[in-house]
Amino acid sequence: ARTALPYAVVSVGNLAVGGSGKTPLVGWLARALCARGRRVVILSRGVGGSRGGRVNVVSDAVRVLLSPAEVGDEPVWLAEHAPGVPVLAGRDRRGLGLRARELFASEIALLDDGFQHHRLHRDLELVCVDASLGLGNRRVLPRGPLREPPRVLGRAHALVFTRVQPGLEPADLQRMP
Numbered sequence: 001a002r003t004a005l006p007y008a009v010v011s012v013g014n015l016a017v018g019g020s021g022k023t024p025l026v027g028w029l030a031r032a033l034c035a036r037g038r039r040v041v042i043l044s045r046g047v048g049g050s051r052g053g054r055v056n057v058v059s060d061a062v063r064v065l066l067s068p069a070e071v072g073d074e075p076v077w078l079a080e081h082a083p084g085v086p087v088l089a090g091r092d093r094r095g096l097g098l099r100a101r102e103l104f105a106s107e108i109a110l111l112d113d114g115f116q117h118h119r120l121h122r123d124l125e126l127v128c129v130d131a132s133l134g135l136g137n138r139r140v141l142p143r144g145p146l147r148e149p150p151r152v153l154g155r156a157h158a159l160v161f162t163r164v165q166p167g168l169e170p171a172d173l174q175r176m177p
Contacts, residue, residue, distance in 0.1 A: 004121040005097040008108045011122040012160075013115025015153065016136060016145045020128040021162030023074050026112045030082040033108055041100040042082060044112040046089025048072040055099045058087040074112060093120045115156075116147055127156040131164040 010029070014020040026042060033040040046056060049071035058066045059079035066089075068076045075089040086104045088096040093111060097120070100106045111117065115127055129135070136145040153159065 002121040009122045010124040011111040011114030012126045014128045020130045022128040026110050027081040030085040034084045040108045041106040042078050042087045042110045043096045044075040044089045046071040046075050054092050056089045058089050061086045125157045128160050128162050131161040
């Protein structure tokens with residue numbers, strides 16, 4: 001069963017392994033929402049850092065408090081590229097969201113890489129697709145580049161095509177489920 005936070009949750013994820021532009025999109029969304037006066041927070045997994053704690057405050061919206069060695073590259077990149085927006089990292093996204101509400105009175109949580117995080121309710125599900133690669137051979141690891149089969153894209157509210165070349169159709173656009 002999915003649990004919900006007491007405020008809006010927007011997930012930005014992808015289907016394919018590797019970069020699809022989801023983290024830069026989270027940063028852009030955070031800056032745009034913050035500029036409109038919304039109290040937004042970014043919740044990230046924080047892969048690869050030495051701090052295994054449940055809740056890590058990477059940024060308090062003023063300063064970057066932790067290093068990539070402690071919480072991984074993505075949360076620190078987000079903290080540096082979304083000034084004015086708190087960034088929290090850890091495995092327990094619900095715990096992060098509750099702590100963010102307590103510390104920062106957040107009203108919108110952005111989940112970086114949240115499409116496969118099924119335990120937390122999302123109000124809006126955005127999925128990034130690299131337009132130059134599409135869905136590759138449409139197969140799941142280890143036979144292809146996908147984390148889940150293409151049919152799960154039906155869970156998404158919108159697909160966001162990244163790395164689009166002017167004048168070219170995104171790969172596999174006609175074959176999307």
